[in-house]
Amino acid sequence: xxxLIEFPVKAATRAGNALAQPLRAxxxxxxxxxxxxxxxxxxxxxPFAKLRWSVTVGGAHQLPTNTGALLVCNSRRYSLxxxxxxxxxGEETERPVRFVGRPDIAPIGSxxxxxxxxxxxxxxxxxxxxxHELVLVAAEGTSHPRNAGxxxxxxxxxxxVAGVAVFxxxxxxxxxxxxxxxxxxxxxxxxxxxxxxxxxxxxxxQVQHHLQRMLDGFGGVQTGVAPIDWLAEG
Amino acid sequence: xxxxxxxxxxxxxxxxxxVGALVGVxxxxxxRRLRKAEFHLLQPSQRERIVDxxxxxxxxxxxxxxxxxxxxxxxxxHARQFTADAATAIIGAAAECPALxxxxxxxxxxxxxxxxxxxxxxxxxxxxxxxxxxxLMLANVERQAREVGKRVGIAVGELRLxxxxxxxxxxxxxxxxxxPVVPFSLFADSPFAVIEDGDAARAFVLAxxxxxxxxxxxxxxxxxxxxxxxxxGRRVPLPMVGPEWSIASRLSHVFxxxxxxxxxxxxxxxxxxxxxxxxxVLGFSPALSTPEVIDHLxxxxxxxxxxxxxxxxx
Numbered sequence: 001x002x003x004l005i006e007f008p009v010k011a012a013t014r015a016g017n018a019l020a021q022p023l024r025a026x027x028x029x030x031x032x033x034x035x036x037x038x039x040x041x042x043x044x045x046x047p048f049a050k051l052r053w054s055v056t057v058g059g060a061h062q063l064p065t066n067t068g069a070l071l072v073c074n075s076r077r078y079s080l081x082x083x084x085x086x087x088x089x090g091e092e093t094e095r096p097v098r099f100v101g102r103p104d105i106a107p108i109g110s111x112x113x114x115x116x117x118x119x120x121x122x123x124x125x126x127x128x129x130x131x132h133e134l135v136l137v138a139a140e141g142t143s144h145p146r147n148a149g150x151x152x153x154x155x156x157x158x159x160x161v162a163g164v165a166v167f168x169x170x171x172x173x174x175x176x177x178x179x180x181x182x183x184x185x186x187x188x189x190x191x192x193x194x195x196x197x198x199x200x201x202x203x204x205x206q207v208q209h210h211l212q213r214m215l216d217g218f219g220g221v222q223t224g225v226a227p228i229d230w231l232a233e234g
Numbered sequence: 235x236x237x238x239x240x241x242x243x244x245x246x247x248x249x250x251x252x253v254g255a256l257v258g259v260x261x262x263x264x265x266r267r268l269r270k271a272e273f274h275l276l277q278p279s280q281r282e283r284i285v286d287x288x289x290x291x292x293x294x295x296x297x298x299x300x301x302x303x304x305x306x307x308x309x310x311x312h313a314r315q316f317t318a319d320a321a322t323a324i325i326g327a328a329a330e331c332p333a334l335x336x337x338x339x340x341x342x343x344x345x346x347x348x349x350x351x352x353x354x355x356x357x358x359x360x361x362x363x364x365x366x367x368x369x370l371m372l373a374n375v376e377r378q379a380r381e382v383g384k385r386v387g388i389a390v391g392e393l394r395l396x397x398x399x400x401x402x403x404x405x406x407x408x409x410x411x412x413x414p415v416v417p418f419s420l421f422a423d424s425p426f427a428v429i430e431d432g433d434a435a436r437a438f439v440l441a442x443x444x445x446x447x448x449x450x451x452x453x454x455x456x457x458x459x460x461x462x463x464x465x466x467g468r469r470v471p472l473p474m475v476g477p478e479w480s481i482a483s484r485l486s487h488v489f490x491x492x493x494x495x496x497x498x499x500x501x502x503x504x505x506x507x508x509x510x511x512x513x514x515v516l517g518f519s520p521a522l523s524t525p526e527v528i529d530h531l532x533x534x535x536x537x538x539x540x541x542x543x544x545x546x547x548x
Contacts, residue, residue, distance in 0.1 A: 015470070017468055017470075019470065030456070030458065030462060030466070032425045033456070034427075034455065034456065034457055035457075036424065106419070106421045106502070107422065110422045110424055113424070113425075118354060119351055121351060123353040124354050124355075127355050131508075
């Protein structure tokens with residue numbers, strides 16, 4: 001007579017449950033949204049982010065409360081300005097702010113998706129904007145903290161298509177200190193109505209111009225010792 | 235009409251006042267009691283018989299659900315062959331029906347593929363770049379249906395379903411998630427969306443009613459990662475880093491839950507899609523969100539004792 005050997009399902013499940021119970025208790029099992037952002041993970045990482053950045057946010061009241069908007073920030077190289085600005089604005093507005101520019105390679109890409117990263121493609125930006133999300137795009141990185149780099153017009157295009165407002169967001173952080181500042185400016189309106197792709201190119205230029213003006217308004221640290229000023233500016 | 239989804243669609247169509255007569259073809263008999271529908275037990279390879287049945291009936295609408303997901307009811311080679319045979323026979327036969335006004339075909343969000351830098355939540359306008367065998371099969375079905383639609387001048391709607399899960403739906407993903415020990419990608423653990431079989435069936439009925447003439451994503455709202463699904467189902471998570479996936483998939487095959495490439499892709503790269511158009515075009519919104527579908531999947535009892543049913547009835 002053949003014997004039926006059964007896999008000890010109940011025993012395995014019991015053992016597994018005993019092992020996984022601490023993890024299950026600590027982590028909710030439905031915490032990702034439609035784009036893969038995990039608010040619970042962001043909440044858990046917030047204390048660590050605050051160890052690195054102490055962000056002062058200004059002008060966040062100008063952002064819409066229900067509709068989508070494209071935010072464009074300046075970026076000093078290696079400053080991760082898009083990430084700290086998105087986290088700080090998300091906390092301030094109590095709305096998820098998604099930053100653009102995650103790589104599509106695990107594990108870093110997967111991790112950045114969980115903290116709100118989108119791919120730097122017009123399709124991803126348009127999709128989020130048309131679903132009334134706040135999306136933060138970084139301008140090209142610069143070596144000087146108070147220079148606004150070129151704003152990628154191909155990522156501003158989705159805002160024109162979706163018909164949402166574009167806000168400049170000036171950021172400033174220090175390479176050695178924790179102090180960081182995020183200032184949201186008023187929405188940038190296109191000077192001319194264009195029917196074609198010039199609309200996004202001109203709007204991107206205008207946003208860069210606005211960003212530069214805001215950064216100029218920030219001023220800089222003046223201790224009289226140039227290297228210290230440079231480091232303090234970040 | 236014999237599969238779980240086909241039987242559900244047939245049952246829902248029977249309840250519709252606009253449906254006069256209903257004819258179905260499948261390799262398995264219907265899984266539900268159908269009162270109005272006429273059923274023909276035919277193999278996908280019996281093209282002449284299928285053409286004969288369809289052309290004699292001369293329908294106004296054809297719904298082609300005959301897609302075999304690899305490792306759901308058949309292995310990859312058979313699934314590929316059955317799907318191609320059925321598509322040729324049914325879509326070809328539909329083209330010969332003079333009364334035909336519209337055709338709805340089953341497709342899936344696997345047609346978008348998950349290559350590097352592909353859209354996180356593709357809309358229907360995203361290009362099709364399937365990166366799995368199942369995605370290629372579905373893209374072929376869509377292409378065939380669209381060509382026939384253009385040639386004979388009928389509306390062709392493609393419903394791109396997220397992975398269909400349900401208590402009784404044969405699905406490699408559903409089967410894998412119900413194993414006592416479930417592997418997941420430790421470094422990726424990407425989010426995916428699914429759709430419940432009842433919701434998918436409702437979408438087909440609406441598409442047939444409205445003579446849908448474009449592709450539409452059918453996706454339950456929300457998303458979930460494999461690890462979260464495992465935790466919801468109170469299964470044992472088995473973290474995987476990379477090379478051991480091939481061993482895990484072979485082991486899983488031995489335990490009765492093969493892992494085809496599109497499921498591995500889902501676990502590594504995620505599978506989301508934008509389902510907003512379904513509401514605009516079909517007036518369809520899923521009743522269950524993705525986490526609810528997963529809960530529904532786990533709510534299925536693996537063994538139902540006949541004795542206990544008799545006691546309950548008595």
